[in-house]
Amino acid sequence: MKRTIQSLLTLSLGSTLLLAACSNDSSEETASTTAEDTSWSDIQEAGVLKAATSGTYFPNSYHEEGTNVLTGFEVEILREIGERLDVEVEFTEMNVDGMLTSLNSEQIDIAALSISHAGENADKFNYSEPYKYTYMSMIVREEDNSEIETMEDLEGKRAAGAATTSYMQIAEQYGAELVIYDNATNDQYLQDVANGRTDLIINDYYGQTMALTAFPEIPIKIQENLFFNPSYTNFSMKLGSDTLTEEVDKALAEMHSDGTLSALSKEFYQGEDVSVEVDMDIPTYEIEE
Structure with missing residues (x-):
């Protein structure tokens, strides 16, 4: 089938010197306050930015049919960031839990994973713009x-998705039974709703629209009366990788300014510009921690 296609926390040099000069603690503690962030200089030296993506979520990250080439909105953004920062981008495909673990173990530098800022991992990573x-x-x-007209109708229904995402958190909060998939493809998710193995999938509206377009033969739809929780997507990096975060943000700012993000969005989202906020009155349902 053809498919169409935070804040940055920095410690000023003056503050660092003041802490070092006034501290009477051990040399080990003093060293920790003056440790240099080498997250960006290490990447520059290696010439490689190690990035994680799912590889299974059309149109953000998927393989072109016939060639198996990895592409998608977030993949091409990362490639463009690499060009602007003059480093090669090396992709590894993995699921959400793998990304979190790999960021912390420094097996990867950046993940195409937008962690909920209201969830338990909110203060454990750096985020791009x-x-x-x-x-x-x-x-x-x-x-x-699926006999769902309101959020309260999720009680007892089976929600499909990846573990630890905000989508699954809100489904569970409204009483749904979670059916966890490990980096499954879109068609598997959609077919399971159609055949009754699961009842619903909560996810990004634009991504779901594109998935339905890619698989028109599957008898599923978007519940047109349930749009909620406006959000934004960014890249995640290891906590403390401030110099890397700053460089990524500079590249993204340039891409916003010169229209590159808008052009990529329209290429992968059938003319929709997802790089700007939507002007709609959309309710927000709080996700409990």
């Missing part, structure tokens, strides 16, 4: 909306 704005929607069976 947003490159996509969206909101949540819900895929259900075409014939009966």
Whole structure:
């Protein structure tokens, strides 16, 4: 089938010197306060930015049919960042939990994973500036909306998704039974809703629209009365990788300014510009920690 295609926390040099001069603690503690962040200089020296992506989420990260070439909105953004920073981007495909672990173990430098800033991992990573704005929607069976008309109807329903995401958190919060998939492809997710193995998928509206376009033969739909939780997507990096975060943000700012982000969005999202915020009155349902 053809598929169409935070804040940055920096410690000033003056503050560092003041702490070092006034401290009477051990040399080990003093060294820790003056440790240099080498996250960006290490990448410059290696000439490689190690990036993680799912490889299974059309149109953000997927393989072109016939060639198996990795592409997608977030993949091409990362490639463009690499060009602007004059480093090669080396991709590894993995699931959400793998990305979190690999960031902390420094096996990767950056992940195409937008961690919920209201969730338990909110203060455990660095984040780039947003490159996509969206909101949540819900895929259900075409014939009966999976008997879901309100959020309260999620009680007892089976929600499909990846573990530890905000999508699954809100489904569980409203009483859904979670059916966890390990980096499954879009068609598997969608077919399981259609055949009744699961009842719903909560995810990004634009991504779900594109998935439905790619698989028109599967009898599922987006529940048109349930749009909620406007959000934005950014890249995640290891906590403390401030110099790397700063360089990524500079590249993204340039891409916003010169129209590159808008052009990539329209290429992969059928003319939609997801790089700007939507002008809609969309409710927000708090996700409990």
